[in-house]
Amino acid sequence: MSHAEPTPAAESAPGEQSSAAEEIIPDPGHVFEAHGQSEADFSAKPILTVDNLKMYFPVKSAGIIRRTIGHVQAVDGVSFEVRKGDSLGLVGESGCGKSTTGRLITRLYKPTAGSIAFEGTDISGYGSRQLLPLRRDIQMIFQDPATSLNPRHTVGSIIGAPLRIHQVVPSDKVLPRVQELLEVVGLNPEHYNRYPHEFSGGQRQRIGIARALTLQPKLLVADEPVSALDVSIQAQVINLLQDLQNEFGIAFLFIAHDLAVVRHFCPEVAVMYLGKIVEIADRDTIYGAPHHPYTQALLSAVPDVRQASIGGRRERIRLEGDVPSPINPPSGCRFRTRCPIARDICARVEPPLMQVGKRHKVACHFAGELGQHPATPVTTGVLGVDDEGHDVAGAQRRSDLLDHPGYQDTWLDLKTGQPVGS
């Protein structure tokens, strides 16, 4: 940063890290009056439509000729939509493919198959030159602010770099814009010529957010944006992200393992297991009336402060064993090896992600609320198989009820087994 006089702060010794900490601007939340987005605007147009997205990483053998001996099916046929200004939460345990999905959408990886339509244009096959303009619209926030910021660059040059690369503003306007951004994320604008190590963890995450905001993106992929932060700092960053969303109308794909954080932030949530979405619905359905046994187990495992403080704890659904290898996933339903209600059909036929409510899709043969799972598979009519999973002659797969990334106006009513409309 040669174009500005060093401020007294910049001249201070590197050891004085705490000075940056003291001068943090009070939470910017009060600047914006709006509260967290409570209800999704389901009429908004999708900004992102992901259809049957797959990412297989080859596994190579040892030896002279490194043959591909298998694939890690990190993401295997994932479909969903994110609407303008909305947030979709992607939850699941480590290795379920949620981070890979995020990296596919920001096109850090090239997908093996499937389409990623951003504002109606499929970007899944774009080369790096075609992607350049898109980098302005889709940005990413990473988990670990300490490793995702170049330690040798000042904060000003980190945040200003996208401006220079994309030549959005004349070079003499870069600094004012950087300072403006620092202020937006609640940092002292005078600190633009400091280095990342002079900031605390929470402040570094703010820098990461400022960098992502530089080009005024329409979609932010936030990959575990708060899990590396202290509890009290997490809330600051979540509030900041909510304010930014309300202020600038940014759509979020919010990837996290913390179910409570996702619930707080996202009106719509998708649960992933071993490379597939097992359930996707609006927040109240996922947390209030989950239909997939994995979602139910996941939720029951979350320690709950309030529950415990009032008395006792919820009954847990114990999942035995570990997540199987994504190189050689189980046949049929991938969750069946740990599922408390699995039957023969689950090994034979993969349950499709099927719409069972206005804003609710679930991939389970025995989808139902906890303790009310049906005795016979609910998917047979749609898939054209019998209760054991064998093909029924003449029966057809009803793709009108399946295979759509978004929600349809008709869905399968679980009680009647018949399609119903809204």
Added chain:
Amino acid sequence: MTHAASSPAPETVPQQRPSGQPFLSVRDLLVHFPTVDGVVKATDGLSFDLARGKTLGIVGESGSGKSVSSSTILGLQRGTRAIVKGEILLDGTDLLSISDEQMRLRRGRDVAMIFQDPLSAMHPYYTVGNQIGEAYMVHHDVSKKAARARAIEMLDRVGIPQPDRRVDDYPHQFSGGMRQRAMIAMGLINDPGLLIADEPTTALDVTVQAQILDLLQDLQREFNSAIIIITHDLGVVAEMADDVLVMYAGRCVEYGPTKEILTQPQMPYTWGLLSSVPDVAGDTESRLVPIPGNPPSLLNPPSGCAFHPRCAHLDKVPGNLCRTDLPDLTPATTGGNHVKRCHLVHPEDVWAKEVLPEIAPELAEQNQEPTA
């Protein structure tokens, strides 16, 4: 100290010793680290008691001194430049006054520890069985074969399938959850009276975390050990701990029975912790109330109450008290063992009228109706 050396079978140890002294009693523990920049006051005047079969949760953010205090109980600061004062009475013996060699003999036998990241906490070059068996052999004069058999037995006990085969695996061949199980097996192999678990589930997925917490509780019942669980996750504390100790800037700021701390906290920092975590069942309309600012530097902690620069209730205390005077740990208005370090005169009113309605309106209403 003969009971640990003999059989692994659980013994019935009275929760209180005849003298009325608790199993573990930490008195005015102080741990300071002199550095070139000054003295890092990691822990300052920490006191707590713990009986066998009970669990204490220590909660705090990074740099609050919670990990330092626990590794001091294990004597891991010996051989460093740390200045340690106070008393750590385990079963009547002051662990700070015994020799290094005596402390070493207790380490792993009377006090064991499990760590946050089980992958880095296990040596990558040795098999799981080797490392677990080693913990047994160092305190028992047994053959390698016997130690291996004991390791298999412990792996089986912590729920590792096919333990006789997995005992020869290396840590990297285990999944995260299995590694933490193996660490627990290593910690409990000598049937220690006290187990310190430093963020035991932070690196794990939520379903695995549930498995590990269940396992710890089962084993605690079986071995009747005292457990100190160090965490930043209030949910974990809520499920595991009988008592909670909240640490801030190296000091205890609130200490008491878990239920009281979670339902009637009387210290603004505890309020902040509770209000900044979203709840899986909470109201999504409500906004998170973060604690402003950053955790303080232990090199140069704020004057008076260390929390005052981040405290929202400064104006309720007359004068400049919060900035100038460090509040004492005083009994909370709820009585009992509940203590808090705060100048607020009526913290229970502030909590009920200002804080609770903001973070959990439905609870605030509930609380008001029955009392009416």
Added chain:
Amino acid sequence: MRRIFAGVIMLILMSLVTYVLFFSGGLHPERAACGKNCSPAQWEQTKKALGYDKPAVVQWGEFLKGTVAGRTYPEDKALAKANPSLVSTCPAPCLGYSVVNTTNVSTEVKTAFPVSFSLAILAFIMWIVGGVFFGVIAALRRGTVVDRGIVGVSLIFYAFPTFWIGLFFLKFFAIQWQIFPVPSYVNLTDSPLAWLGNLVLPSLTLALIYMAGYVRMTRAFVLESFGEDYLRTARAKGLPNRRVLVKHSLRASLTPIVTMAGLDFGALVGGAIITESVFNYDGLGALAVDSVRTLDLPTIVGLVVVLAAFIILANIVVDILYAVIDPRVRLG
């Protein structure tokens, strides 16, 4: 297997590069063979007889063929038939025929190799043992006088030129105090004791230079391992300090040391030029210096290939050791 294959390819390429570079320098290696009063015609003739008139690539091809099939010098079938005594044969693996020394390069290498190898292996053992030992001591006593003393002394040895240390040893230990014999190479098979006694001074000279690096490296890695979580676990188990150090810390620190040591050893076999000349040992280093001075192309190429092969071999051994030490490499 793949590594050996890659190693062979690398050797072939290196020999090619040597050929091309040698001839691109405008050197006339045949001039020396032509004698003092060399007329242009004679010069031309010698050039032809030695095969230096052919393009570099062709000569290289012949060299490659020779390593597999052997060669005769000169390459003249008629002459070989008419007058076999004029033709010298070079059996496979033929590395060439040194006109300067009138002998096969492989013979030269065979005589010089044991000298250099003995020197290198003994120095290697000394510096590893010394380096790791003092490195550990320095780490355990970090920040103290002992630590600074060890690091400082090792640096002093590192800073002094090899020939100075060598001459110093020679003057005091061998000539003045006569603790060790004035070194001259004795075959291991002739007298193991004499072999060792004669090698002590030159190996020590070599080892002292390398030791400085290994002291610092060991110190750094041991200190680094002290910060590892698994070392804390080992201490939390109640293991005695010695066991924590040897079993847990040192084992982990050895991996990078083994890597460096393997490469250093491979390079040392042909690289102890100064030590060899101070102690008047006819090793590979001395041979290399001579061959460069006399523009003895066949010897140069032969040495390049042999020494490169040695470094590649050392690399492969290091890779294998890696897998032995670290189960994560072995078991994926």
